Amino acid sequence: MNIPVSFQEKIVNCFGETGEEWLQSLEDNVNSIAHDWGLTLESPVTNLSYNYVIHVIDYNSDPYILKIGLPGFDFQNEVRTLQLYNGQGCAKLLKADASRGAMLLEKLQPGTMLCAETDVVVVIQNFCHVWKEIRCPLPTAYDFPTVLDWAAAFPKYQSNHPKNNGPIPNEWVKMAVDYLHEIHQSSTEIGLLHGDLHHENILFSNERGWLAIDPKGVAGSPYFDVVSFLINHLFTKSNPEALLKKRVDLLSESLDLNREKLLKSAVSMSTLYACWGIEDKDSNWDKTYQCAKWFKGLLEGNYACHHLDD
Numbered sequence: 001m002n003i004p005v006s007f008q009e010k011i012v013n014c015f016g017e018t019g020e021e022w023l024q025s026l027e028d029n030v031n032s033i034a035h036d037w038g039l040t041l042e043s044p045v046t047n048l049s050y051n052y053v054i055h056v057i058d059y060n061s062d063p064y065i066l067k068i069g070l071p072g073f074d075f076q077n078e079v080r081t082l083q084l085y086n087g088q089g090c091a092k093l094l095k096a097d098a099s100r101g102a103m104l105l106e107k108l109q110p111g112t113m114l115c116a117e118t119d120v121v122v123v124i125q126n127f128c129h130v131w132k133e134i135r136c137p138l139p140t141a142y143d144f145p146t147v148l149d150w151a152a153a154f155p156k157y158q159s160n161h162p163k164n165n166g167p168i169p170n171e172w173v174k175m176a177v178d179y180l181h182e183i184h185q186s187s188t189e190i191g192l193l194h195g196d197l198h199h200e201n202i203l204f205s206n207e208r209g210w211l212a213i214d215p216k217g218v219a220g221s222p223y224f225d226v227v228s229f230l231i232n233h234l235f236t237k238s239n240p241e242a243l244l245k246k247r248v249d250l251l252s253e254s255l256d257l258n259r260e261k262l263l264k265s266a267v268s269m270s271t272l273y274a275c276w277g278i279e280d281k282d283s284n285w286d287k288t289y290q291c292a293k294w295f296k297g298l299l300e301g302n303y304a305c306h307h308l309d310d
Contacts, residue, residue, distance in 0.1 A: 001027045001041070007048040014050060014280070015070060022070050026052060030068055033102045037095065039066060047200065055107070063107045064094065071101040074216075079103060080142055081217030084192060089133025090212045091203075108205040108213070115199035115233050120243070123199075124250045126210045127229055130202050131222075131255065134212055136192040138219050144192065147220035150272060151180055157275040168274060168289055176271035176292070179264040186261075187221035197225055198232040223261055226251060227269035231291040241294050248298060263299040267292050 003026060011019040034041050034056065042055040051069040058064065069075045075098060082093035082103070092106040117123050138144065154177050157166065164170045184190070194201075195216025204210055230247050234240035248266070252259045270292040277285030 001030060002044055003027070003052070004044075004048060007052070010048075010050065018070065026068065029100060029102075030054065030066070033066065033068070033097070033100060037066075037104060039064070039104075041066075056104075063109070065091075065105040065107050067103045067105060069101045071099060075101050077144065077217045078215060080144075081192065081194075081215040084136055084139060084142075085134060085212075085215065088136075089130050090215065105213075108203045108208075108211055110204065110206065112204040113200050114202040114204075114210065120246060121250065124247065124254060127197075127202065128251065128254045130210050130212050131197065131225065134194055134197075134215075135222065138191050144217055144219045146184075147180065147193075147218055147224050148184060150218065151177065151268075153272055153275045153279070157278065167278060167286070168271065172292075173271065173275070176268040180268035180272070183221050183223055183261055183265050183268070187223070189222055190219055191222060193218050193220050193222065193225040195225070196228055198228040200232075221265065223257060223265040224269055226255070226257075226262070227266050228273070230266060231270055231273070231288060234291065235287050244291060244294050245298060248295075260299065263295050266295040267299065270295060 003023070008023055011023055013019075015022065030041065030052065033039075038059050039056040040058075042057065045053045045055070045065075051067050053065060053067045056064050056066045069078075079093065079096045079098050082090065082096075082105075086092070087106070091108055093103055094106060095104040096102065114123060114126055117126065154173050157168070158170050158173055160166065161170065193216075194212055195218040196214060197212060201214050202210055202212055230244065230251070234243055237243050248259070248262065251257070252262050270288055274285045274289040274292060276282075277288055
């Protein structure tokens with residue numbers, strides 16, 4: 001079975017000894033699940049991240065996606081999220097065994113990623129369609145993590161740099177914390193968020209149009225569910241700052257989002273992503289932090305415009 005070295009390294013770097021043990025049993029686990037569910041294994045997807053995702057077919061040669069991850073809360077949380085979406089704006093979950101970290105999913109064909117579209121306006125339109133489709137009230141039966149739980153990374157970052165000697169000033173982190181709490185507490189629409197809704201997690205299906213995949217499942221303001229998209233696929237473009245502004249303008253108008261709240265959400269979440277990146281030794285954390293600074297500049301410009309209008 002093909003298990004790319006880069007995938008193995010990522011798992012070990014993220015999960016340590018637990019990840020190593022999971023990798024050692026991965027092939028046996030995949031073969032066992034395929035046997036129990038009547039599946040024939042084909043090839044893994046080309047963009048593996050933290051789950052082993054493989055193309056499969058059943059007895060009738062119908063295609064599906066088999067996704068194998070480390071059993072635990074995060075995997076179970078994704079299963080619950082997919083069950084709640086129930087195929088609304090999202091790939092359908094057909095079968096799951098959380099104890100073995102396995103789920104069988106609808107295969108979206110051709111499965112073209114949103115990043116393949118080059119027209120900025122069309123990309124925004126497709127993103128907004130999926131964003132609206134997956135809006136979901138927060139169920140009382142489940143205890144989903146909240147964006148505030150994610151924000152535990154902020155005090156952790158500050159405690160790692162008590163002398164304010166980190167790459168992101170602690171004053172900036174405090175501002176991001178304040179913005180996050182402000183948006184969360186002022187929102188009347190706390191709901192279930194995808195949590196990672198960006199270009200690679202929005203795929204095209206000939207049968208059902210554009211759909212989301214790989215939800216994290218987190219409770220929070222819907223404003224928080226646009227930021228990973230806003231900062232994605234920027235730095236390969238000729239003028240990333242201008243593109244970021246255009247995305248903010250188009251998205252706030254298309255979704256009728258308050259621009260100030262959107263920018264505060266973007267400052268807080270992109271700073272959070274940068275703190276995660278620093279902790280994970282991700283070499284791109286500085287690009288994410290640069291986005292946070294651009295958002296802050298747009299926010300300050302927004303204040304200036306309001307002042308001129310008064």
